Amino acid sequence: PAPRTVLLTGAAGGLGTLMRDLLPSYGYELRLLDLRPIEGEPDAITADLSDRAALREAVRGVDAIIHLAGISLEASFDKILASNIEGTYNLYEAAREEGVPRIVFASSNHAVGYTPRPEAGDPLIPIDTPHRPDTFYGLSKSFGEDLAQLYWDKHGLETVSVRIGSCFPEPSSVRMLSIWMSPADGARLFHAALTAEDVQHTVVYGSSANTRLWWDLSTARALGYEPQDDSEPYAEKIVAEHGELRPGVEAHAYLGGHFVNDPPIWPY
Ligand code: NAI
Ligand code: 15L
Numbered sequence: 001p002a003p004r005t006v007l008l009t010g011a012a013g014g015l016g017t018l019m020r021d022l023l024p025s026y027g028y029e030l031r032l033l034d035l036r037p038i039e040g041e042p043d044a045i046t047a048d049l050s051d052r053a054a055l056r057e058a059v060r061g062v063d064a065i066i067h068l069a070g071i072s073l074e075a076s077f078d079k080i081l082a083s084n085i086e087g088t089y090n091l092y093e094a095a096r097e098e099g100v101p102r103i104v105f106a107s108s109n110h111a112v113g114y115t116p117r118p119e120a121g122d123p124l125i126p127i128d129t130p131h132r133p134d135t136f137y138g139l140s141k142s143f144g145e146d147l148a149q150l151y152w153d154k155h156g157l158e159t160v161s162v163r164i165g166s167c168f169p170e171p172s173s174v175r176m177l178s179i180w181m182s183p184a185d186g187a188r189l190f191h192a193a194l195t196a197e198d199v200q201h202t203v204v205y206g207s208s209a210n211t212r213l214w215w216d217l218s219t220a221r222a223l224g225y226e227p228q229d230d231s232e233p234y235a236e237k238i239v240a241e242h243g244e245l246r247p248g249v250e251a252h253a254y255l256g257g258h259f260v261n262d263p264p265i266w267p268y
Contacts, residue, residue: 003063003102003194005029009091010068011044012036015106015167015186019066022187028194033058034069049087055094064102064194067091074135074259084140092147096155104193107145107161107203109179110138113256117178117245118214125215125255127203134256145203152201160193160223163215164206171231174242175257178212182229185209189225196223211235214255 004027010016011032020041023030032044047054049069059065069091070084088105095103113134115125133139141163148159165179167186181189185208193199204220207213208229217227245252250261 005062007031007059007062007065009033012038016068018183026191049090052090055090059094059098059100062100065100066104066190068106074137077136080136080140085143088144092151096157102158104190105144105148105159105161107141107163109163109165110134110256110259111141113138113259115255117255127219134259149201158199159201160199161203162206171234174238174245177231177235178210178214179207180231181207185227185229192223192225
């Protein structure tokens with residue numbers, strides 16, 4: 001049966017807020033969880049991913065989980081370890097113990113961030129390109145994808161790992177013209193990931209059908225995802241402001257963009 005009650009972790013965040021607006025129209029009843037309280041949502045669960053008892057209770061009885069909670073940019077290894085690596089493990093354990101059948105995991109393009117971006121005319125980046133994290137943050141997403149594979153192989157817990165590009169109301173850089181996922185397409189993709197049959201562990205790129213797309217959306221489309229948006233209408237203004245991506249500039253050379261060379265707190 002199609003999932004109805006869905007736990008949304010990271011519900012206070014940017015993407016969580018967008019999805020709280022968009023997913024109910026697909027018929028889901030969302031249970032919300034975040035470290036931070038959410039204004040206007042008195043029933044939201046305020047809990048840290050380190051709190052195993054709270055997670056066990058939070059996942060009890062849901063049909064699926066969309067796991068967005070975690071640090072969403074580069075940070076010290078210790079912080080990434082606690083929130084993204086141990087936190088994601090704690091959530092998977094709670095789901096396994098409570099028999100939740102499926103998780104949609106917010107992976108990131110930064111799991112493969114050191115992959116050179118395709119030049120015009122090059123083939124699209126395939127989904128089975130090797131992990132090449134560009135940060136400790138990206139490394140935690142590579143870990144999450146492997147954890148998801150383990151929980152499928154060992155426990156039969158299904159996951160769709162979505163390597164999200166940039167999901168914001170509008171693209172704001174030249175790189176984002178290639179990897180942007182409109183919020184409406186994000187909701188379409190999460191809906192497909194929740195409802196497709198027999199996903200086992202499927203990894204997909206998460207973006208709109210951008211004219212300047214860098215990666216192969218076929219595994220996402222195989223779930224039933226039909227993207228409706230394209231960043232190209234924003235291109236003229238963004239390119240006029242920033243210029244096209246330039247050869248020889250490190251931050252322009254890889255999928256991960258500036259994450260390869262300017263994490264804000266490097267060196268650790
Ligand atoms: P965000 O930083 O706005 O939201 C993350 C939320 O997780 C925050 O509300 C935060 O309080 C919560 N959180 C952090 N650590 C926690 C912990 N230990 N326990 C409980 N809650 C915790 O990030 P955003 O942009 O909403 O991203 C959501 C997810 O999607 C993240 O996992 C991020 O890595 C991933 N992602 C997002 C992309 C985007 O374009 N927005 C791109 C690629 C991946
Ligand atoms: C991510 O993984 C981040 O969570 C998001 O804030 C953006 O920086 C995005 O990647 C990106 O690559 O633009």
